[in-house]
Amino acid sequence: xxxxxxxxxxxxxxxxxxxxxxxxxxxxxxxxxxxxxxxxxxxxxxxxxxxxxxxxxxxxxxxxxxxxxxxxxxxxxxxxxxxxxxxxxxxxxxxxxxxxxxxxxxxxxxxxxxxxxxxxxxxxxxxxxxxxxxxxxxxxxxxxxxxxxxxxxxxxxxxxxxxxxxxxxxxxxxxxxxxxxxxxxxxxxxxxxxxxxx
Ligand code: ZN
Numbered sequence: 460x461x462x463x464x465x466x467x468x469x470x471x472x473x474x475x476x477x478x479x480x481x482x483x484x485x486x487x488x489x490x491x492x493x494x495x496x497x498x499x500x501x502x503x504x505x506x507x508x509x510x511x512x513x514x515x516x517x518x519x520x521x522x523x524x525x526x527x528x529x530x531x532x533x534x535x536x537x538x539x540x541x542x543x544x545x546x547x548x549x550x551x552x553x554x555x556x557x558x559x560x561x562x563x564x565x566x567x568x569x570x571x572x573x574x575x576x577x578x579x580x581x582x583x584x585x586x587x588x589x590x591x592x593x594x595x596x597x598x599x600x601x602x603x604x605x606x607x608x609x610x611x612x613x614x615x616x617x618x619x620x621x622x623x624x625x626x627x628x629x630x631x632x633x634x635x636x637x638x639x640x641x642x643x644x645x646x647x648x649x650x651x652x653x654x655x656x657x
Contacts, residue, residue: 465487465491468487468490468491469483469484469487470483472486472487511523514564514566515527515530515564517530518530518561518562518563518564519563519564519565519566519581520546520549520562520564521546529549529553529561529562530561534559535559535560535561536559536560536561537560537561537593537594538560538593538594538595538596539558539559539560539561539594539595539596539597539598540560540561540562540563540588540589540594540596540597540598541558541560541561541562541563541597541598541600542562542563542565542585542597542598542599542600542601542614543562543563543564543565543600543601544564544565544566544567544568544601544602544607544610545564545565545566545567546564548564548600548602549562549564552600558598560596560598561594563585563588565580565581565582565585565601565610566580566581567579567580568580568601568602568604568606568607568609568610569606569609569610569613570606577613577617580610582613582614582617585614586617586618586621589618589621589623590621594623595623595624596623596624596625596626597614597618597623597624597625597626598626598627598628599611599614599615599625599626599627599628600627600628601614603630603645603648611627629652630645630648630649630652631645631646631648631649631652632645632646632649
């Protein structure tokens with residue numbers, strides 16, 4: 460090929476999810492031919508991110524400090540804890556502006572076939588956090604996938620001995636969604652979890 464360094468760049472780009480050899484090669488060509496400034500900027504941003512961003516010691520979300528801004532904030536309701544799978548879910552819920560409590564990020568979901576059990580996603584540590592009697596309500600906001608549901612169920616079972624209110628975010632028809640295009644499982648969940656109007 461052109462050069463050893465070019466090959467190394469292609470290999471490096473393949474660490475990204477869903478990037479195969481052809482996409483990696485296309486990205487590498489773009490960076491070295493069309494956007495060298497962008498390439499340097501990208502390299503610096505990657506270096507900084509990898510050096511300074513790590514997990515929050517309390518909630519396992521991402522931060523540059525020991526404890527993230529949300530955990531450190533006195534403005535947030537520390538009695539309500541929202542459990543999510545990934546920091547991306549924290550960002551999504553924060554963006555919605557609908558939640559003013561604290562978070563716990565599992566960093567994944569139960570997936571026995573991939574060797575991911577309760578210890579791998581820190582469930583014992585979470586149960587320990589919940590045993591300290593500060594949190595009164597846990598909102599389980601794991602994904603509405605088979606694994607997300609199994610994780611929610613496991614967490615519920617693990618907290619049976621604690622006097623906590625445990626809720627699950629509602630699943631159903633999306634805003635602006637037309638019923639005929641909603642899949643039957645989602646629709647049956649929506650009917651099951653219907654809300655009272657009168
Ligand atoms: Zn935190």
